[in-house]
Amino acid sequence: KAGVTQTPRYLIKTRGQQVTLSCSPISGHRSVSWYQQTPGQGLQFLFEYFSETQRNKGNFPGRFSGRQFSNSRSEMNVSTLELGDSALYLCASSLVGTSGGAEAFFGQGTRLTVV
Amino acid sequence: AQTVTQSQPEMSVQEAETVTLSCTYDTSESDYYLFWYKQPPSRQMILVIRQEAYKQQNATENRFSVNFQKAAKSFSLKISDSQLGDAAMYFCALLQGGSEKLVFGKGTKLTVNP
Numbered sequence: 001k002a003g004v005t006q007t008p009r010y011l012i013k014t015r016g017q018q019v020t021l022s023c024s025p026i027s028g029h030r031s032v033s034w035y036q037q038t039p040g041q042g043l044q045f046l047f048e049y050f051s052e053t054q055r056n057k058g059n060f061p062g063r064f065s066g067r068q069f070s071n072s073r074s075e076m077n078v079s080t081l082e083l084g085d086s087a088l089y090l091c092a093s094s095l096v097g098t099s100g101g102a103e104a105f106f107g108q109g110t111r112l113t114v115v
Numbered sequence: 116a117q118t119v120t121q122s123q124p125e126m127s128v129q130e131a132e133t134v135t136l137s138c139t140y141d142t143s144e145s146d147y148y149l150f151w152y153k154q155p156p157s158r159q160m161i162l163v164i165r166q167e168a169y170k171q172q173n174a175t176e177n178r179f180s181v182n183f184q185k186a187a188k189s190f191s192l193k194i195s196d197s198q199l200g201d202a203a204m205y206f207c208a209l210l211q212g213g214s215e216k217l218v219f220g221k222g223t224k225l226t227v228n229p
Contacts, residue, residue, distance in 0.1 A: 003159075033215060043206065043219035056215045088158060099213045101148035101167055106160035 002027065004093050004107035012113045018079040021110045025072050025093030032074040033104060034066060037088040046089075049074055050097055078112075086114045117142045119209050121220035128197045129228050135182075136192045136223045138207030145169075146212030149183070151192045154222070155203040163205070166190065194225075202227045 005024040013019050025032050033056075034046040045058040049068035066076040072093075078085055088111050092104035118141045128134035140149065151163040166174045166183050173181050178198075182191045194201055207220040 031215065033217075035217075042221045043217075045216040045218070048215040050215075058216065090158075090160065092160070097215050098210055098217070099215055101165065101210060101212070103162050103165070104217065105162075106152075108157060108159045111158075 004091055004105050006089075006091050006107035006110050008110060009108065010111045010113075012115060013081050014115055015081055015083060017081050018077060019081060019112060020075050020077045021089055021091075021112070023074045023076075023091030023093075023107060025074070025091075026105055029093035029095055029105070030072050031094045031097040032068055032072065033092045033094075033098075034074070034076050035090045035092065036060075037090055037109070038086075043090070046076065048097070055097070081114045083114050085112065087112060117144075117147075117209050117211060117218045119207050119218050119220040121205075121207055121223050123223045124221070125224045125226070127226040127228060128194070130197055130199060132197055133193060133195045134197055134225065136194075136205050136207075136225070138190045138192070138220055140188050140190060140207070140209045142188075142209060142211060144211050148210045148212070149181075149190045150208040150210065150217070151179070151181070151190075152206045152208060152219075153201075153203045154206060160206070164192065197227050199227050199229060201225060 031050045033048040048056040068074045088109045090109045092106045149166045178195045204222045208217045
């Protein structure tokens with residue numbers, strides 16, 4: 001069974017640009033969550049999608065958005081990039097969500113560098 | 116608000132020895148779950164062990180076990196017979212029941228010396 005796949009693995013963008021990151025969950029998983037990991041702030045929850053609907057959202061500005069497709073694949077978009085958006089973006093999938101304590105399976109992340 | 120604190124930024128252990136990583140948390144809820152995740156250099160977060168708050172018995176997974184002290188809001192991870200492959204960042208995480216949001220500590224970097 002394939003794991004969570006995130007593409008691309010590395011990305012370099014210029015300030016002011018926008019970027020789209022992709023996450024393919026484990027087959028059969030319908031919940032996808034996104035996290036931002038930085039040395040200063042650690043791991044922070046961005047949002048969670050289930051059946052194409054955003055169920056939860058963290059404390060990030062509106063420049064951060066996401067969506068989920070009918071096949072459960074998810075994308076997150078960051079517009080008007082700032083230097084502080086440089087981070088590792090991790091995606092995690094689970095069958096129907098983790099609210100019952102279920103395991104979240106993580107991808108290897110996308111390393112975004114903003115210059 | 117929930118918070119998770121890992122007070123040891125770095126720890127080291129000799130191969131085959133035992134090491135304990137500390138974690139304290141704060142939540143006002145009674146329904147929650149606690150996790151330890153491992154992040155090796157490959158960056159992929161891997162679940163090491165989980166604990167349901169309503170269970171008094173400490174979780175165990177092979178060489179990994181936890182000491183869950185609910186009243187003290189403490190959740191430490193013990194790694195026995197440490198192996199070189201255990202070297203990684205370890206994150207303690209809290210999940211409130213009914214929520215999809217994992218709250219992570221800042222992590223502890225574990226070095227295993229041969």
